[in-house]
Structure formats: structure tokens, C-alpha cells
Amino acid sequence: MATVKIATGEGVCGCGCGAETKPKRQYKQGHDARLRGILGRAYKAGESVQFGSGKAQSAESALKEHGFPIPPASKPKAAKPKAPAKSTAPKARKRTAAKKAS
Numbered sequence: 001m002a003t004v005k006i007a008t009g010e011g012v013c014g015c016g017c018g019a020e021t022k023p024k025r026q027y028k029q030g031h032d033a034r035l036r037g038i039l040g041r042a043y044k045a046g047e048s049v050q051f052g053s054g055k056a057q058s059a060e061s062a063l064k065e066h067g068f069p070i071p072p073a074s075k076p077k078a079a080k081p082k083a084p085a086k087s088t089a090p091k092a093r094k095r096t097a098a099k100k101a102s
């Protein structure tokens, strides 16, 4: 099982981006959401996570520890309904016609 390593430490953003943070700040602004995304992806992939030089833990426990909700089980992505290709088809036809003419 893969382990997602999140490089954190004193004065460094908790999401693992490596940016320095202000004293008493665990994350750069908005980076708690970034970490939530990282942990959510790790959770869905069944991977464990490791913060800094700490122990590897399951993504689920890391999510709970940080107060993030457990993401719902991922469903296979539904194929997007095909957009009508009306803009490309006539153009292509025109181009070939022009080529033949010249």
C-alpha cells in the first residue's frame, strides 16, 4: 500500500506544500482545504499518509484527526453526455472542399 508523504514541520504549512507559515499558523491561507483534498484522495485510493517524520497512518484516521469529513465512497465517473459536434463538422468539410478547389 502506498503512503502519501506530507512534508510538514515547525513553521511549515501543514498541507505539505513546503511553504513557510506565520508563527502559530498551521496552514497557509486556504491550505487546510488543500490538505483535505490530499487526504480525501488518499482515502479513496486506500493509501496511508505520513506527516513529516511521523508514523504512517490511514488516511481515514488522518482525516478524523484534522477534523475533516470522510469523503463519500467514490462512484465510477459517469460519462459526460456527448456535446453535439455541430461546430467542428461543417468547418472540416469546408476545409477539405477548399483544399480540393485550390
Ligand SMILES: [Zn+2]
Pocket: 013, 014, 015, 016, 017, 018, 019, 027, 028, 031, 034
Ligand atoms: Zn500548503
